[in-house]
Amino acid sequence: ETITNHLPTAELQALDAAHHLHPFSHQGELAEKGARIITRATGVTLTDSEGCEILDAMAGLWCVNVGYGRDEIADVAARQIRELPYYNTFFQTSHVPVIALSAKLAELAPGDLNHVFYAGSGSEANDTNMRMVRVYWAQKGKPDKKIIISRNNAYHGSTMAGASLGGMTPMHEQGGLPIPDVHHIPQPNWYAEGGDTTPEEFGLQRAQELEKAILALGEDKVAAFIAEPVQGAGGVIIPPSTYWPEIQRICDKYEILLIADEVICGFGRTGNWFGSETMGIKPHIMSIAKGLSSGYAPIGGSIVCDEVAEVIAGCEFNHGYTYSGHPVAAAIALENLRILEEENIVDRVRNDTGPYLQKKWKALADHPLVADACIVGMMGAIALSPNKAERAPFDGDSGAVGLICREHCFANNLIMRHVGDRMIISPPLVITKDEIDTLIERATRALDLTL
Numbered sequence: 001e002t003i004t005n006h007l008p009t010a011e012l013q014a015l016d017a018a019h020h021l022h023p024f025s026h027q028g029e030l031a032e033k034g035a036r037i038i039t040r041a042t043g044v045t046l047t048d049s050e051g052c053e054i055l056d057a058m059a060g061l062w063c064v065n066v067g068y069g070r071d072e073i074a075d076v077a078a079r080q081i082r083e084l085p086y087y088n089t090f091f092q093t094s095h096v097p098v099i100a101l102s103a104k105l106a107e108l109a110p111g112d113l114n115h116v117f118y119a120g121s122g123s124e125a126n127d128t129n130m131r132m133v134r135v136y137w138a139q140k141g142k143p144d145k146k147i148i149i150s151r152n153n154a155y156h157g158s159t160m161a162g163a164s165l166g167g168m169t170p171m172h173e174q175g176g177l178p179i180p181d182v183h184h185i186p187q188p189n190w191y192a193e194g195g196d197t198t199p200e201e202f203g204l205q206r207a208q209e210l211e212k213a214i215l216a217l218g219e220d221k222v223a224a225f226i227a228e229p230v231q232g233a234g235g236v237i238i239p240p241s242t243y244w245p246e247i248q249r250i251c252d253k254y255e256i257l258l259i260a261d262e263v264i265c266g267f268g269r270t271g272n273w274f275g276s277e278t279m280g281i282k283p284h285i286m287s288i289a290k291g292l293s294s295g296y297a298p299i300g301g302s303i304v305c306d307e308v309a310e311v312i313a314g315c316e317f318n319h320g321y322t323y324s325g326h327p328v329a330a331a332i333a334l335e336n337l338r339i340l341e342e343e344n345i346v347d348r349v350r351n352d353t354g355p356y357l358q359k360k361w362k363a364l365a366d367h368p369l370v371a372d373a374c375i376v377g378m379m380g381a382i383a384l385s386p387n388k389a390e391r392a393p394f395d396g397d398s399g400a401v402g403l404i405c406r407e408h409c410f411a412n413n414l415i416m417r418h419v420g421d422r423m424i425i426s427p428p429l430v431i432t433k434d435e436i437d438t439l440i441e442r443a444t445r446a447l448d449l450t451l
């Protein structure tokens with residue numbers, strides 16, 4: 001029994017509407033409709049306050065990689081809370097969970113990414129990165145290297161720095177963002193912006209926008225380039241194969257730090273431990289969160305390469321959060337990583353259930369409403385269009401048809417998100433083949449109803 005689930009759904013909804021301000025929601029409209037109240041979950045399945053079972057094809061917010069209802073994690077959390085529920089890592093103290101987790105992350109992360117700075121979330125990790133790269137260049141005698149280049153339609157979080165680094169226009173429009181010294185270049189979204197070019201030509205062109213921006217802003221002013229290996233919240237935009245090698249070449253040529261925001265791509269989502277491995281890049285810093293703890297506790301961080309860590313170690317870095325390296329969150333993350341390893345979950349995404357899902361997902365492109373189906377590992381999107389051959393958008397509001405499709409999914413006990421008129425999935429990485437069949441059946445039914 002949860003604390004309040006003895007109350008009838010309507011009463012819970014009324015209390016929710018009266019007192020709970022929801023993130024990324026139109027509060028007035030939600031209050032009229034009433035939120036769906038989720039009471040429990042196991043595996044890939046949520047249960048709501050009416051007893052309906054819902055297949056969660058979004059793993060919460062792209063985070064519950066090991067699935068819901070893991071007793072092992074609950075046990076570790078309870079033990080850690082009893083032993084040491086909190087202690088800080090400021091001012092010359094440390095503790096066992098954070099030490100063990102840092103060593104484990106250094107082992108899992110590619111190359112010489114061997115040092116971890118902790119935060120409570122992905123947004124906070126990116127705030128850290130923004131400050132860290134500037135401190136790095138200042139320490140190296142180049143304090144003017146401050147500008148961070150990012151991309152339109154990127155998502156890097158919702159704090160002032162995170163939302164500024166991100167390239168979401170509706171976020172920038174509220175609250176006067178972005179903050180200074182952040183510059184955005186066009187995204188590698190061939191489906192929407194590629195016109196008559198081939199994906200390969202387009203990928204190269206869009207990567208070269210980085211070089212143009214560096215030359216226009218001044219090499220001596222640019223600190224870093226930040227990007228998600230695969231844009232997630234922007235609609236699962238998988239860049240053409242030519243994009244990342246060219247970005248890597250440009251970052252190397254102009255000595256620009258490369259920050260890979262692995263908040264979604266990390267911990268198996270793309271079929272490797274990190275999206276940087278799938279895309280063949282060598283970042284100096286990776287932002288992590290979400291799948292680090294499979295959402296069982298809020299924790300994020302930055303994994304930093306030897307050279308950046310060494311330079312930062314030369315000064316006092318005046319930055320940190322009360323919950324940097326929280327012992328309970330760290331113990332939970334460590335147990336989550338143990339599960340990912342012991343159950344070969346990343347390998348299954350690469351070689352077994354991942355390819356199974358990919359085949360079925362790509363077949364959705366045969367549906368009359370679907371102009372494109374793309375997927376890497378277990379993050380995928382389908383683009384809805386009234387004219388498949390021309391990849392045409394719908395008349396009227398972008399996202400109106402996506403919203404209708406999402407509502408049909410919801411009514412069919414399937415959680416898929418819509419980003420404009422793209423429907424996206426990012427299921428728990430433990431989803432079975434039978435559950436994948438159910439996901440595809442329900443998605444197809446929702447598409448049929450949207451037609």
Ligand code: PLP
Pocket residue numbers: 061120121122123124126155156157158162228232233261262263264287289290300
């Ligand atoms: N970076 C990326 C790539 C994300 O997808 C997100 C969240 O969706 C964030 C950062 C922000 O993470 P959080 O919501 O934990 O602050």
